[in-house]
Amino acid sequence: MRALKQLTAALLASLALAGCSSLPADAVRGTGDLGVVIERAAGRVKVVEHSHDSILGTVEGLGDLSHAHVAFSRDARYAYVFGRDGGLTKVDLLARRIDRRVIQAGNSIGGSVSQDGRLVVAQNYEPGGIKAFDADTLELVADVPAEYAPGKFSRVVGLADIPGQRFVYALFDADEIRVTDFSDPKHPVTTRYPAGHQPYDGLVTPDGRYFLAGLFGEDGISLLDLWKPEAGARKILSGYGRGEEKLPVFKMPHLRGWSLAAGQAWLPAIGRHEVLVADAASWKETGRVAVKGQPVFVMARPDGRQVWVNFAFPDNEWVQVIDTVEKRVVHTFSPGKAVLHLEFTPRGDEVWLSARDSHRVTVMDTASFAIRRELAVDAPSGIFFTSRAQRIGF
Amino acid sequence: MRALKQLTAALLASLALAGCSSLPADAVRGTGDLGVVIERAAGRVKVVEHSHDSILGTVEGLGDLSHAHVAFSRDARYAYVFGRDGGLTKVDLLARRIDRRVIQAGNSIGGSVSQDGRLVVAQNYEPGGIKAFDADTLELVADVPAEYAPGKFSRVVGLADIPGQRFVYALFDADEIRVTDFSDPKHPVTTRYPAGHQPYDGLVTPDGRYFLAGLFGEDGISLLDLWKPEAGARKILSGYGRGEEKLPVFKMPHLRGWSLAAGQAWLPAIGRHEVLVADAASWKETGRVAVKGQPVFVMARPDGRQVWVNFAFPDNEWVQVIDTVEKRVVHTFSPGKAVLHLEFTPRGDEVWLSARDSHRVTVMDTASFAIRRELAVDAPSGIFFTSRAQRIGF
Numbered sequence: 001m002r003a004l005k006q007l008t009a010a011l012l013a014s015l016a017l018a019g020c021s022s023l024p025a026d027a028v029r030g031t032g033d034l035g036v037v038i039e040r041a042a043g044r045v046k047v048v049e050h051s052h053d054s055i056l057g058t059v060e061g062l063g064d065l066s067h068a069h070v071a072f073s074r075d076a077r078y079a080y081v082f083g084r085d086g087g088l089t090k091v092d093l094l095a096r097r098i099d100r101r102v103i104q105a106g107n108s109i110g111g112s113v114s115q116d117g118r119l120v121v122a123q124n125y126e127p128g129g130i131k132a133f134d135a136d137t138l139e140l141v142a143d144v145p146a147e148y149a150p151g152k153f154s155r156v157v158g159l160a161d162i163p164g165q166r167f168v169y170a171l172f173d174a175d176e177i178r179v180t181d182f183s184d185p186k187h188p189v190t191t192r193y194p195a196g197h198q199p200y201d202g203l204v205t206p207d208g209r210y211f212l213a214g215l216f217g218e219d220g221i222s223l224l225d226l227w228k229p230e231a232g233a234r235k236i237l238s239g240y241g242r243g244e245e246k247l248p249v250f251k252m253p254h255l256r257g258w259s260l261a262a263g264q265a266w267l268p269a270i271g272r273h274e275v276l277v278a279d280a281a282s283w284k285e286t287g288r289v290a291v292k293g294q295p296v297f298v299m300a301r302p303d304g305r306q307v308w309v310n311f312a313f314p315d316n317e318w319v320q321v322i323d324t325v326e327k328r329v330v331h332t333f334s335p336g337k338a339v340l341h342l343e344f345t346p347r348g349d350e351v352w353l354s355a356r357d358s359h360r361v362t363v364m365d366t367a368s369f370a371i372r373r374e375l376a377v378d379a380p381s382g383i384f385f386t387s388r389a390q391r392i393g394f
Numbered sequence: 395m396r397a398l399k400q401l402t403a404a405l406l407a408s409l410a411l412a413g414c415s416s417l418p419a420d421a422v423r424g425t426g427d428l429g430v431v432i433e434r435a436a437g438r439v440k441v442v443e444h445s446h447d448s449i450l451g452t453v454e455g456l457g458d459l460s461h462a463h464v465a466f467s468r469d470a471r472y473a474y475v476f477g478r479d480g481g482l483t484k485v486d487l488l489a490r491r492i493d494r495r496v497i498q499a500g501n502s503i504g505g506s507v508s509q510d511g512r513l514v515v516a517q518n519y520e521p522g523g524i525k526a527f528d529a530d531t532l533e534l535v536a537d538v539p540a541e542y543a544p545g546k547f548s549r550v551v552g553l554a555d556i557p558g559q560r561f562v563y564a565l566f567d568a569d570e571i572r573v574t575d576f577s578d579p580k581h582p583v584t585t586r587y588p589a590g591h592q593p594y595d596g597l598v599t600p601d602g603r604y605f606l607a608g609l610f611g612e613d614g615i616s617l618l619d620l621w622k623p624e625a626g627a628r629k630i631l632s633g634y635g636r637g638e639e640k641l642p643v644f645k646m647p648h649l650r651g652w653s654l655a656a657g658q659a660w661l662p663a664i665g666r667h668e669v670l671v672a673d674a675a676s677w678k679e680t681g682r683v684a685v686k687g688q689p690v691f692v693m694a695r696p697d698g699r700q701v702w703v704n705f706a707f708p709d710n711e712w713v714q715v716i717d718t719v720e721k722r723v724v725h726t727f728s729p730g731k732a733v734l735h736l737e738f739t740p741r742g743d744e745v746w747l748s749a750r751d752s753h754r755v756t757v758m759d760t761a762s763f764a765i766r767r768e769l770a771v772d773a774p775s776g777i778f779f780t781s782r783a784q785r786i787g788f
Contacts, residue, residue, distance in 0.1 A: 023422060028488055030425040032470025032783050033511075051468050051511060074445050076426025076470070094422055115743045117427075117445060163697045163742055164761050207656075208697045227699065227719060262601075263675065281657065303557045303602045303786060305621065325621060346784035348557055349509045367558050387784045389426050390740035392697060 024057065027094045031076040034093050035343070035385035037354065037361055038068045038081075039378045045070075045081060046377055047093050050345050050352070050385065053363045053373040057096035063087035063103075068382055069110030072389035073135060074117025079384070080135075082111045088122055090138055093386070100138045104131055112161040112394065119182055121159065121167050128153035130169060132182055142188050148174035158202020158213055158255065160393045162226055170199035170213040170222075177202075177213060177224050177233055195222040195233045201255035204393035205280075214240075214255045214270075223283060236283040240267065240276065251312035253296050261304030262324040268295035268309070275309060275322065289327055292318050297341065300324070301366055302348035310339045310353075319353065321369070331369050335362040340380070346387035354380035418451065421488045425470040428487050429737070429779035431748065431755055432462045432475075433772045439464075439475060440771055441487050444739050444746070444779065447757045447767040451490035457481035457497075462776055463504030466783035467529060468511025473778070474529075476505045482516055484532055487780070494532045498525055506555040506788065513576055515553065515561050522547035524563060526576055535579050542568035552596020552607055552649065554787040556620055564593035564607040564616075571596075571607060571618050571627055589616040589627045595649035598787035599674075608634075608649045608664075617677060630677040634661065634670065645706035647690050655698030656718040662689035662703070669703060669716060683721055686712050691735065694718070695760055696742035704733045704747075713747060715763070725763050729756040734774070740781035748774035 034056075036045040043063055047056045062068075064085035071080045078099060079091040086105035089098055107126035114121065119141060120133045129145035146154040154171035162168055165182045177193045197217030204211050204226070213222040213233075220240055224233040253268035260266075260280055267276040269288070275298055277287040293315025300307050307322040316338050321331040336355025344351050350372065353362045356379050363373040388394040428450075430439040437457055441450045456462075458479035465474045472493060473485040480499035483492055501520035508515065513535060514527045523539035540548040548565035556562055559576045571587045591611030598605050598620070607616040607627075614632040619625060647662035654660075654674055661670045663682070669692055671681040687709025694701050701716040710732050715725040730749025737746050744766065747756045750773050757767040782788040 027422050028417060030467065030469030030471025030488070032425055032466075032780060033468050049469070072426075073424065074427050075424030075443070077424030094424070115741050161741075163699070207699075209656075209699075262603075305557070305601075305603075347509045347555075347786055386426060390781045390784055392741055 023095050026056070029094070031093060031386055032346075033386075034076065035352075035383065036070055036079050036081070036091065036093070037352075037377050037380050038065050038070070038382040040065050040068070040356065040381040041379040043083075044378070045079070045091060046375075046380075047091075047096055048375070050350060050363075053350070053375070055375055055377075059091050059096055059098060061098060061101075062089050062091075065381070067109055070382065070384035070388075071111055071113045071120065071394065072384075072386050073113070074389060076386040076389045079386075080111065080113065080120050082108055082122060084108065086124070086126075088120070088133065088138060102133070102138050104133070104140075109157065110159060112159055112167060113389070114161055114165050114167075114182060115163055115392075116165060117389075119165070119185060121161070121182075123156040123159035123169055125155040128155050128171075128173070130156055130159065130167065130180065132185065132188070141185050142182065144180055144188055144190060146171050146174065146178070148176065157200055158211075160202065160204040160211065162204055162208040162211075162392065168202070168204060168211045168224070168226065170195060170202050172198055172200060172216070175199070175217075177211060177222065179226070179229065191229065193224055193229065193233050195224070196220060196235055200252060203255050203258050205260060206392060208392040212236075212255065212258070214252075216252070237267075237276070237278060237285060239285065240270070251294070251296055253294075253298070253312075259298055259300035259304075259307055261300035261307055264324065266298050266300065266307045266322070266324070268298045270294075275307070277327065287327055289322055289329065291320050291322075291329065292332065299342060299344070301351070302344055302346065306330075306366060308342055308351060310342060316340075317355075333369070335364070336360045341382045343383040343385055345385065352383045354383055356380060417489050420450070423488070425487060425780055426740075427780075428470065429746075429777060430464055430473050430475070430485070430487070431746075431771050431774050432459050432464070432776040434459050434462070434750065434775040435773040437477075438772070439473070439485060440769075440774075441485075441490055442755075442769070444744060444757075447744070447769070449769055449771075453485050453490055453492060455492060455495075456483050456485075459775070461503055464776065464778040464782075465505055465507045465514065465788065466778075466780045467507070468783060470780040470783045473780075474505065474507065474514050476502055476516060478502065480518070480520075482514070482527065482532060496527070496532050498527070498534075503551065504553060506553055506561060507783070508555055508559050508561075508576060509557055509786075510559060511783075513559070513579060515555070515576075517550040517553035517563055519549040522549050522565075522567070524550055524553065524561065524574065526579065526582065536576065536582050538574050538582055538584060540565050540568070540572070542570065551594055552605075554596065554598040554605065556598055556602040556605075556786065562596070562598060562605045562618070562620065564589060564596050566592055566594060566610070569593070569611075571605060571616065573620070573623065585623065587618055587623065587627050589618070590614060590629055594646060597649050597652050599654060600786060602786040606630075606649065606652070608646075610646070631661075631670070631672060631679060633679065634664070645688070645690055647688075647692070647706075653692055653694035653698075653701055655694035655701055658718065660692050660694065660701045660716070660718070662692045664688075669701070671721065681721055683716055683723065685714050685716075685723065686726065693736060693738070695745070696738055696740065700724075700760060702736055702745060704736060710734075711749075727763070729758070730754045735776045737777035737779055739779065746777045748777055750774060
């Protein structure tokens, strides 16, 4: 009896030690092939894996997930889910449960993880600014309001992590690009650069060198060379934007979808049924590819040989694939109704596409365009794989 | 008593279910920050993690690990260790034990994993050729001898995975580059391209487009555009190589160390105390940077702002850092004796350096060049992080 008691105690201790007591049976597994799919309407995420294209589980209680964004911990175990309602939730992909959750703002549109993995930084509309949290505990480390005049705070857009514990972002209401350095996490240092009128989104190039901010208030893009920031932002692609005709714009494209492929930048034209091509060294326009609708995401397969495009309403059931050498559409198809997002596997063999109104995620072979799998997901929007943890600017 | 027995049985069952029975206490963890360090003389690897820069454990019994190479499974749980003696070992990084091991050749120099993660392909000197194995079971799937004349088989070098389930490699004894397509795994299809004399190593660019094979038998490099392979291989950088002076070469540099950074290719000169710089579009030489010795590895920090260089004997205790914008050495230091390899963390905040004769791995901050940690490792050589699983051409 006593021996059994001791055995039981030992077993319980080892269970607790191994952290296995309430974990799924497959909790001991690699995390390099994991991801999450946002179930926008239900405030949930599906945890998925792309080695066998399956759904592993569901995590609920994440609040308002319209325009939700996801970043990942350095070890690729945790997803940081940024909700529109200011909720920041750390989801344990192995345990498939919420590890921590805070409401950090009134209106948030995303965030990123610092180069060293120790800080999670959110970009907020209300209150306008960015906030840094401890990546383990989600405790507030630093609050950096986007104050541009006494008592006036701008909405923040386009936040991206860059090397050196820095983050770059744009101020929609203040025509500025800012870089905040968290090398001393509790005492961040911010540098301000005047930019074009009403930057509405931004991205950094994969090497973290250039920040590009799309402008809502004028035609063109503000470019800041982060290796020579003292030179300031300059305007490129002055023809980019709604142009003189002021075409109706059904949805402003996501700049984070911009792609560098085959030495060229591939950009969604605003209000036009075109994808713009620009030289990635000179930033001069070199061509346009006619497509089926107003592009929203223009995303390169990781090897850059293909660029995949989805569209704004009323063409949002379609997806087109451009060959970047031939500069022409090579495939057109519909994976379902209201295609909101697409994500490539890290080495590009597959792409996952979410069709919100068909309640379906389609997994496609990017070489043959064959459907590998269709997964039932409730009103899916964003799809995010853990390989983002390994990249600059996500 | 009976209740206790049942409880014990239930606990044991749950332990078995969770796979926790003989696992380390921290086996439930992310694998995005893991890696292995080769302990060359002892036939062992250290399993390490770079979130806190620590050694997690040791796995023994891997055979002859001189010139060992490591690739990773798609889920980043397993390391495939290729030994010089033809041993191929699948190491479970979470359980810290050998999962499977086969002797697949008499003399092997490495291997890679297919784009879909299902095949591990080894490149062999003896018997000359490549072999594909099931990534789960290590069962032989296909044997592709490098036969170039009846009964004559070449040593294979420079193997790299490229999109479309293909592998590209060079034949030292046959002056050829070959591409083998494993789309139908048991019936691979090989295409042959004549190349320069005695290719001794190779690499693909990060997008998988260009294969470059360094030539031992003549000056220059063979370049094959894998997006237009029908055009065949052409020779570039004809001045590259030992040149007319036939300088003594203490160690042929590793081409896998070649780097693309800031739009330029950075290459170790052969036999000279120089790093060569070439335009990555035209492949014309654009400059040279004088360094402390004959370079072996010339590796770009992931953002491309720095290139780190180690050297052949007798300068192999030194490491230099080149600023790629200024094109000059900005830091020179010695992390120990016989520096054999270096590996960057995925987003480049740290670099790990192995000093074989000092039995030490040094972890450095790449921004400040401060030492973050020194780890005691027995005669360390190669260092490999799991982020390689997410990249083309590793």
